[in-house]
Structure formats: structure tokens, C-alpha cells
Amino acid sequence: MTLLTTVFAAIISTVVWYKNLPGNEMRTGILCWMYWGASLMWFVDAVFEYLELGADYFTPELADMVNDFYLGLSVVALGLIIWLVRLLYLDPKGVLKEVLFKKK
Amino acid sequence: MGCFLVPAAEAIITTTATKIIKSKEKKDENVNITLSDGSVSEVSxxxxxxxxxxxxxxxxxxxxxxxxxxxxxxxxxxxxxxxxAVETGETSEMLAEMGSAGVSMAVLVTAVWAGMVIVSNAIEKRAVTENKAEGAKA
Structure with a gap:
């Protein structure tokens, strides 16, 4: 469920990134890299788990599924926080600069 | 257990390599490409x-x-x-997991990146070739 949540986040962020090209002032590229990187890593994790559990891997307990989904959402939220902090720090539109420095 | 440490270590190595390569790279290579609106633009x-x-x-x-x-x-x-795992004395299991899942993670991410580089090179080559062909027509 964590893998699935992250893959959806990766697909959505890639679509948003592509739609904002060229220019991409919102710097959404970093979200794509983070979510795709994590998705690939969790995919490997899933393969190893499948090799261990077999078909049981696809029939998880409801409690485990809910917990994994909760973790997935938390991971997506963490990624968004990292992106937001980076965006405000880079300030590609120069908006924050204008807020911090008032004209005389 | 600690599988993420392998790709994290690779990230440190590749980041250092990027900085070294960047300092040694030549100047921008400019090429002409035709943009989606039909205009020709010089890009690097x-x-x-x-x-x-x-x-x-x-x-x-x-x-x-x-x-x-x-x-x-x-x-x-x-x-x-x-x-x-280190605290509970499962260090060997952790190292085994790093050697299997961790290394596989790093290899898969690197392989996907290599594929992306190959595709991007092909896209660049196609854009330059198309522009040359259009230039020859005109």
C-alpha cells in the first residue's frame, strides 16, 4: 500500500511537472525525483517480500493495509514539506525577497 | 533494517562525483532546435x-x-x-539485508537513471537531426 501510494504520488507529480514546462517556476521536479526514487526502492522491497511470502503478499490483513496506507500518506506529506521548504528557500519568483525587503 | 543506507551512500558518492565532473566540464555546447511553435532557437x-x-x-x-x-x-x-538491529544484536541480519535489498535498490535506481540518460540522448539527437533536415529543405 505504501508502494502504491508513492507510485500514484510520483505519477501525479510528473504530470504536474510536465504541465508546468517550460520554466517550471514551482520547481516540482524535485517531487518527481523523490517519489520515483522511493517507489523504485519500495518496489525492490516488495519483490523481496513476495519471494518470502509468495501469493500471501497480495492478501494483507486489513489492519496492515490501513497502517501501510497511513504510512504512504505520511511519506507523501513529508515529500511535500521538503518540496515546500526548498521552494520557499529558492524563491524562484522572487516574491519572498519583495516581502523581506521593503522599498524605501 | 538498514537497506536505505546503501542508496544513501551511493547518493553521497554520486553527489561528490557530480561536483568534480562539473568543475572539469567544458563550456556549453550550443545547438539549434525547432520548438513546438515552429520557431528555431539556439539552446545549450x-x-x-x-x-x-x-x-x-x-x-x-x-x-x-x-x-x-x-x-x-x-x-x-x-x-x-x-x-x-545493532542494539538488539541483529547486525549480521541487517548487513545481509543491506547486501541483498539495499544493493538491489541502488542497482535498480541506477539502471533506471541509465535508461533515462539513453532516452534523453536519443531525444536530443532526434531534435538536432530534425532541425538539420528542415534546414536542408529550406
């Missing part, structure tokens, strides 16, 4: 260090999110020795 090719940056971001970003998952599951703690 993406350098290898820029493409290596994609790998850095995938490895580092993915490792951060996986580290969070390990904190979630109690496998990483904010105090020494930071890894629960």
Missing part, C-alpha cells in the same frame, strides 16, 4: 553533470523517504547506535 545541450544530478536526487530523495519509513517501524531511532 544538457551536460552530463546535470544528468548525474537526476541520479543524486532520486537516490537522496528516495533514501530520505525510506529512512522515514524505518523510523515509522522503529528500525531507526534518534539515539546511539541509531539502528535498532
Amino acid at each position: 545541450r544538457l551536460k552530463f553533470s546535470d544528468k548525474l544530478g537526476w541520479l543524486n536526487k532520486m537516490l537522496a530523495g528516495g533514501s530520505v523517504l525510506l529512512a522515514f519509513e524505518h523510523v515509522w517501524h522503529g528500525e531507526v531511532v534518534p539515539f546511539f547506535p541509531f539502528l535498532t
Whole structure:
């Protein structure tokens, strides 16, 4: 469920990134890299788990599924926080600069 | 247990390599391409260090999110020795997992990045060839 949540986040962020090209002032590229990187890593994790559990891997307990989904959402939220902090720090539109420095 | 440490270590190595390569790279290579609106524009090719940056971001970003998952599951703690497996005497199991899952993660991410570099090179080559062909027609 964590893998699935992250893959959806990766697909959505890639679509948003592509739609904002060229220019991409919102710097959404970093979200794509983070979510795709994590998705690939969790995919490997899933393969190893499948090799261990077999078909049981696809029939998880409801409690485990809910917990994994909760973790997935938390991971997506963490990624968004990292992106937001980076965006405000880079300030590609120069908006924050204008807020911090008032004209005389 | 500690599988994310392998791609994280690779991220450190590739980030250092990117900085070294960037300092040694030649100046921008300019080419003419036809944009989607039909206009011809002079642009600079993406350098290898820029493409290596994609790998850095995938490895580092993915490792951060996986580290969070390990904190979630109690496998990483904010105090020494930071890894629960080391504290409970499961170091050999942890190293075995790093050697199998961790290395596989790093290899898969690197392989996907290599594929992206090949595709991007092909797209660049096609754009330049198309422009040359259109130039020859005119």
C-alpha cells in the first residue's frame, strides 16, 4: 500500500511537472525525483517480500493495509514539506525577497 | 533494517562525483532546435553533470523517504547506535539485508537513471537531426 501510494504520488507529480514546462517556476521536479526514487526502492522491497511470502503478499490483513496506507500518506506529506521548504528557500519568483525587503 | 543506507551512500558518492565532473566540464555546447511553435532557437545541450544530478536526487530523495519509513517501524531511532538491529544484536541480519535489498535498490535506481540518460540522448539527437533536415529543405 505504501508502494502504491508513492507510485500514484510520483505519477501525479510528473504530470504536474510536465504541465508546468517550460520554466517550471514551482520547481516540482524535485517531487518527481523523490517519489520515483522511493517507489523504485519500495518496489525492490516488495519483490523481496513476495519471494518470502509468495501469493500471501497480495492478501494483507486489513489492519496492515490501513497502517501501510497511513504510512504512504505520511511519506507523501513529508515529500511535500521538503518540496515546500526548498521552494520557499529558492524563491524562484522572487516574491519572498519583495516581502523581506521593503522599498524605501 | 538498514537497506536505505546503501542508496544513501551511493547518493553521497554520486553527489561528490557530480561536483568534480562539473568543475572539469567544458563550456556549453550550443545547438539549434525547432520548438513546438515552429520557431528555431539556439539552446545549450544538457551536460552530463546535470544528468548525474537526476541520479543524486532520486537516490537522496528516495533514501530520505525510506529512512522515514524505518523510523515509522522503529528500525531507526534518534539515539546511539541509531539502528535498532545493532542494539538488539541483529547486525549480521541487517548487513545481509543491506547486501541483498539495499544493493538491489541502488542497482535498480541506477539502471533506471541509465535508461533515462539513453532516452534523453536519443531525444536530443532526434531534435538536432530534425532541425538539420528542415534546414536542408529550406
